[in-house]
Amino acid sequence: MKRMVLGLLLAVASLRCHAAVYYITVAGLGGEPDYEQRFTANAKDLDKVYHGAAAAHVVTLTGNDATRAKLTDVLNDVARNAKPEDDLVLILIGHGSFDGEEYKFNLVGPDLSATELATLLDKIxxxxxxxxxxxxxxxxxxxxLxxxxRAVITATKTGTEKNATAFARYWLQAMQDPAADTDKSGSVSAMEAFVYADRKTAEFYSSQKRLATEHPVFEDTGKGEAVRTITQGSREGALLSTLTVLRLDGGNAAIANDPAHQALLTKKEELERKIDQLKYExxxxxxxxxxxxxxxALLDLAKVQQEMEK
Structure with a gap:
């Protein structure tokens, strides 16, 4: 019996090791040059990080490619090719709207509602x-959703928090900063990335002496209210804690631990905060x-971005 159990565990472990991860990132409509630049830059940086992951299928939609039709095509393609043992990570960057009943992701051309997105994801x-x-x-x-x-992480706790968010750039930073790997496992879980991005978002508003207009939350049980932290005895957070969003090995580890790269990250964050402060004032x-x-400030940010892409 022990041998049978051990064999099953090894089979499951082997299956997970050979599973693929589908990374889909979409930078939606910015509406203003500074938002367009930052949304696109964040998406391209994630694209670069994900391309460094093993067994990864990476699709990134920016600019004129960020349409409902193209995102629909991408998700339908994943539905045809993905296997049950694979993982799917979908990142939405940009602006959204909520009319009290339905959320919509702002894209080039027609927007995509959360209900429509859920229908596409259900087919995968x-x-x-x-x-x-x-x-x-x-x-x-x-x-x-x-x-x-399916685990869902959002930058705001409700649909009524309608200001532009900072959460996206700190989610990206979690993929680039070794400090996000708090358990030193050599990988970043979705929960570790959430905790990192949530903390950095709070620090952003505190540093600018502004009232926070976004409060990130998560829900990963498939029912109930979204929450901000794991509470004792709760099932919330179990899926996020076991879902790896990035392994810090090979090229990703080299980039994450490169002092020059970390210096550019710091400079980029300073410029983004400067731009946000300018918009606020x-x-x-x-x-x-x-x-x-x-x-x-935008020109300086573009130069830093170019340096990071080398």
């Missing part, structure tokens, strides 16, 4: 799915002064 045979919705009003998507075997500034300061 992958048993372990993760949706990270980093957009404004993303909390309004939880109810439509939640399902057993826009009403109190002369239009010409604001435009000049914003343009300079």
């Amino acid at each position: 045979p992958v048993k372990r799915q993760l949706v990270v919705n980093t957009t404004s009003a993303s909390g309004g998507s939880v109810v439509a 939640q399902r057993q075997g 826009k009403a109190a500034m002369e239009p010409g002064e604001y435009k000049q300061a914003l343009t300079a």
